[in-house]
Amino acid sequence: MGPYHAAVSFVCSEDELAELAEAELRALPGWITAEIERKNVAISIEDERRGQPRILGLYQSFGYGADRMREITLYRLPIVRAAGSRDRLRQVVHETLLHELGHLFGMTEHDLDEYTIGNDPRPGAQPVHPPPDSGD
Numbered sequence: 001m002g003p004y005h006a007a008v009s010f011v012c013s014e015d016e017l018a019e020l021a022e023a024e025l026r027a028l029p030g031w032i033t034a035e036i037e038r039k040n041v042a043i044s045i046e047d048e049r050r051g052q053p054r055i056l057g058l059y060q061s062f063g064y065g066a067d068r069m070r071e072i073t074l075y076r077l078p079i080v081r082a083a084g085s086r087d088r089l090r091q092v093v094h095e096t097l098l099h100e101l102g103h104l105f106g107m108t109e110h111d112l113d114e115y116t117i118g119n120d121p122r123p124g125a126q127p128v129h130p131p132p133d134s135g136d
Contacts, residue, residue, distance in 0.1 A: 012086075048078060074097070
């Protein structure tokens with residue numbers, strides 16, 4: 001089954017992950033949070049994307065014009081597995097949110113691979129800043 005089906009080494013509730021995500025959103029620069037509000041982006045937490053246990057997050061856009069809806073979903077179980085420990089949980093949430101926000105701003109997977117938040121970062125990919133107060 002691979003490492004993504006392994007038992008998790010710590011527990012993170014949906015509420016705890018939502019609190020971490022909210023803290024990460026509050027720490028973003030004002031111009032980003034303003035755009036999230038302007039584009040009415042909903043952030044949701046789910047356990048896992050059905051049939052895709054490696055997906056940490058997903059950005060989706062539905063509809064057109066004034067009826068357009070946008071959503072970022074964070075997948076709790078894959079994020080916990082990717083973190084491997086509570087010490088890395090905030091970093092994984094931070095990077096996943098930045099990756100999905102990149103899509104909100106029009107970045108493709110190829111674009112994101114130029115940064116360490118890409119799914120397959122290029123050699124020498126530009127690092128993203130660690131979350132504030134992470135100790136990194």
